Amino acid sequence: MASREVIEYETGVSKAFNVFAAVFIAFYVVWTVLPIFIMFMSSFKDLLEAFKLPEVGDWAGVKVFFEFTPTTKHYYELFANLGFSTYLFNSLVAAGGSAVVSVVLGSMCAYSLSRIDFRGKKDLFFWIISTRMAPVVAVMVPLYWIFRELELVGTLPGLILAYTTFNLPFAIWILKGFFDNVPYAIEEAQMVDGATRLQAFRAILPLVAPGIGAFVVLCILFAWNDYLFAAIIGSGGAKTLPAATRELVQPQNIQWGQIMAAGVVTTLPMMFLGLVIRKYLVTGLTMGAVKE
Amino acid sequence: MTNASIPSAVPSQKGRPALELFRVRHIPDSVESRPSSAVVAEPTSINPPGSKRYYFLLMAPAILVLAFISIYPFFWMIYMSLHDVDIGKIEWNNFANYLKLPNDTRYIMGWLLLIQYSAMCLFLQIVIGVFLAVALNGSRFEKVLVTTLLMPMMMAPLVAGMVWYFLYNGTFGWYHWLLQSLGILGPKSILASANTAMIGIVLVDVWQWTPLITLITLAGLKRVPQDQLEANMVDGASAIRNFVSVTLPNLYPVLLIAIMLRFMDNFRFIDSILVLTGGGPGNATKILPVYLFEVSFKFFKLGRGAAIAFTLLIVTIILGMILVRVFERGQPKKG
Numbered sequence: 001m002a003s004r005e006v007i008e009y010e011t012g013v014s015k016a017f018n019v020f021a022a023v024f025i026a027f028y029v030v031w032t033v034l035p036i037f038i039m040f041m042s043s044f045k046d047l048l049e050a051f052k053l054p055e056v057g058d059w060a061g062v063k064v065f066f067e068f069t070p071t072t073k074h075y076y077e078l079f080a081n082l083g084f085s086t087y088l089f090n091s092l093v094a095a096g097g098s099a100v101v102s103v104v105l106g107s108m109c110a111y112s113l114s115r116i117d118f119r120g121k122k123d124l125f126f127w128i129i130s131t132r133m134a135p136v137v138a139v140m141v142p143l144y145w146i147f148r149e150l151e152l153v154g155t156l157p158g159l160i161l162a163y164t165t166f167n168l169p170f171a172i173w174i175l176k177g178f179f180d181n182v183p184y185a186i187e188e189a190q191m192v193d194g195a196t197r198l199q200a201f202r203a204i205l206p207l208v209a210p211g212i213g214a215f216v217v218l219c220i221l222f223a224w225n226d227y228l229f230a231a232i233i234g235s236g237g238a239k240t241l242p243a244a245t246r247e248l249v250q251p252q253n254i255q256w257g258q259i260m261a262a263g264v265v266t267t268l269p270m271m272f273l274g275l276v277i278r279k280y281l282v283t284g285l286t287m288g289a290v291k292e
Numbered sequence: 293m294t295n296a297s298i299p300s301a302v303p304s305q306k307g308r309p310a311l312e313l314f315r316v317r318h319i320p321d322s323v324e325s326r327p328s329s330a331v332v333a334e335p336t337s338i339n340p341p342g343s344k345r346y347y348f349l350l351m352a353p354a355i356l357v358l359a360f361i362s363i364y365p366f367f368w369m370i371y372m373s374l375h376d377v378d379i380g381k382i383e384w385n386n387f388a389n390y391l392k393l394p395n396d397t398r399y400i401m402g403w404l405l406l407i408q409y410s411a412m413c414l415f416l417q418i419v420i421g422v423f424l425a426v427a428l429n430g431s432r433f434e435k436v437l438v439t440t441l442l443m444p445m446m447m448a449p450l451v452a453g454m455v456w457y458f459l460y461n462g463t464f465g466w467y468h469w470l471l472q473s474l475g476i477l478g479p480k481s482i483l484a485s486a487n488t489a490m491i492g493i494v495l496v497d498v499w500q501w502t503p504l505i506t507l508i509t510l511a512g513l514k515r516v517p518q519d520q521l522e523a524n525m526v527d528g529a530s531a532i533r534n535f536v537s538v539t540l541p542n543l544y545p546v547l548l549i550a551i552m553l554r555f556m557d558n559f560r561f562i563d564s565i566l567v568l569t570g571g572g573p574g575n576a577t578k579i580l581p582v583y584l585f586e587v588s589f590k591f592f593k594l595g596r597g598a599a600i601a602f603t604l605l606i607v608t609i610i611l612g613m614i615l616v617r618v619f620e621r622g623q624p625k626k627g
Binding site for chain 2: 021022025031036039057065105106130131134136139140141142164168221225226228232242249256266271273278282289291
C-alpha cells in the first residue's frame with residue numbers, strides 16, 4: 001500500500017469502533033463455527049455421551065463436552081447396516097447427472113442466446129429465470145402428478161429431471177454472461193480459417209471452461225443439498241443423503257450420533273467443493289448479479 | 293444537499309482550469325486496488341444476423357427440456373387446481389378449490405407468517421451482514437475469516453435444521469442449556485412454545501445465510517469509488533459522514549439484489565422449517581409453503597394444493613419481475 005496517501009486519523013470514535021468490530025467479528029465467527037463443531041464432535045460420541053449436559057448455570061461444566069472416548073461406530077453403522085453407500089451413490093448420480101445435463105444443454109442455449117437477437121428474447125429470458133425462482137413446493141405439486149403418470153417417481157432419472165428444473169435455468173442464465181464476454185471476432189477468425197460453426201463453438205469453449213467447471217460444481221451443490229424433491233420425487237427407490245438423514249429420525253429412540261455422522265457425510269464434500277470454487281461462489285449464489 | 297454545506301478546499305469553478313496546470317499526476321502502484329467510477333467499454337459478442345437457424349437449433353434441446361418441466365407442469369397445475377384430484381380420479385368442482393381459500397384461516401395465516409418470517413430474517417441478516425462486512429473490509433484476516441463464514445452456506449438446509457434441532461433440544465441441547473443459563477429461556481425449548489418458535493427458525497436462517505449478505509456487501513464495498521471517499525475526506529468529512537453519503541448509496545444496488553434474492557429464497561426453501569417445527573407448535577410457524585407442503589403431500593389433497601401453489605407462484609413471478617428489473621439496473625449497460 002505504498003501509494004496510499006490519504007491519512008486516516010485515529011480518533012476516539014474510530015478506536016472504539018475498531019475494538020467493537022473486533023469483538024463482534026470474534027463473536028460472529030464463534031456463532032458460525034459452533035454448530036458445525038458440535039455436529040462434528042457429536043458424530044464421534046456414544047449416545048449417552050452426546051446427551052451429557054452440565055447443570056443450568058454451571059459454566060465450568062462446559063468441559064463435559066470434551067469428555068468422551070471417540071468412536072467411529074456411527075459411521076460404520078451408517079455404511080455397513082443402514083445402506084448409506086447406496087444413498088451416497090444416489091446423491092452422486094442425481095446431483096452429478098443433473099449438473100452435466102444442465103451445463104451441456106445450458107451452454108449450448110446460453111451460447112446461442114448471447115450470439116443472436118430476436119423478437120421476444122427478453123420474454124424468453126424472463127421465462128427461463130422465473131423457472132429458477134419458482135418455489136420448489138409449488139412446482140412439485142404438478143410435477144409429482146406428471147412424474148407418477150410417467151412412473152418416474154422413485155427413480156434416479158426422475159430425480160435428475162426434477163433437479164434440472166432449477167439447475168438448467170441457472171446454467172443458462174449464468175453461462176450467457178460468460179459467453180457475452182467472448183467477442184464474436186474470435187469465432188469469425190476461426191471460420192475465416194476454414195472451421196465450421198460447430199468447430200468455432202468448440203474453439204471458444206476453452207475460454208469459458210474455468211467458469212463452466214465452476215458452475216458444474218455449483219449445480220452439483222444445489223442438487224446435493226436439496227431435500228424436498230428427494231423426499232417426494234425420489235421417495236422409495238432414489239433416496240439421497242438428505243432424505244436418508246431425515247429418515248433416521250424415528251418417533252422413539254432418535255439416534256443422534258448417527259444423524260450427526262450422516263450430517264458430516266453430507267456436508268463435508270460440499271464444504272470442500274465450496275472452497276475449490278470459492279472465486280465463483282458469490283457470482284453463483286447471486287445469479288451473476290454480483291461479481292467479486 | 294447544497295454545496296455550501298461542505299467546506300471546500302478547492303477553489304470555485306472558475307479557478308479550475310488554472311489549477312489543472314499544476315496538477316501532479318500520481319500513478320498508484322496497483323491501479324486495480326483503487327476502483328473508480330470509470331466505465332470500460334465491452335467487446336461486442338452479438339453476431340450480425342443472417343444465420344439464425346443454426347443458433348435456434350443449438351437452443352432447442354434446452355428450451356424443449358425446460359418447457360417439459362416448467363410450462364407443461366404449469367398448465368397441469370391450473371388444470372389440477374380446478375378439479376378434485378384423487379388417486380385415479382379427477383373431477384371438475386366449480387372453482388371450489390379457489391373459493392375456499394379466502395375462508396381458510398390457515399391459508400391467510402400462512403401468508404402473514406411468511407411475511408413475518410421473511411421480514412425478521414431479512415432485517416437481522418441485513419443489519420448483521422452489512423455491519424460484519426464493514427468490520428471485515430480491509431482487515432488483516434479478511435480472507436481467512438470470509439472462508440470460515442462460507443461454511444454454513446455449503447450445508448444442506450435439511451442438515452442445518454437437524455443440527456439446530458439437536459442444539460435447541462430441551463433435555464440435551466447445548467444452545468438450550470446456554471439460553472437457560474443466561475436466563476433468557478425457561479425449561480421449555482425455544483421451538484416448543486408458540487411465542488418463541490418463530491424466533492427459533494429465524495435464527496437458523498440467519499445463521500446460514502447472513503454470510504451471503506456479508507459477501508455481497510463486501511463485493512459492493514470493493515467497488516465504492518475510492519476517489520470519492522478520499523476527496524470527501526480531504527474536504528474534512530468524518531468517517532461516519534463518508535459512510536452515509538458515499539458508501540451507502542454505492543452499496544444500495546447490491547443490497548437490493550441481496551434482499552430480493554433472500555426474500556425469494558424464503559419462499560423457495562422450507563427444508564429446515566420442516567425439520568425444526570414442521571409448522572408447529574399449533575400453527576405458529578406454518579408459513580405458506582409449509583402449509584402447502586402439508587396439504588399436498590401429507591393429506592394428498594393435490595387439487596387444493598395446486599390452487600394454493602398457483603397463488604404462491606403468481607406472487608413469486610411478480611416478485612421475479614421486480615427482481616429482473618433490479619438486476620438490469622445493477623449491471624452496467626453495454627455498448
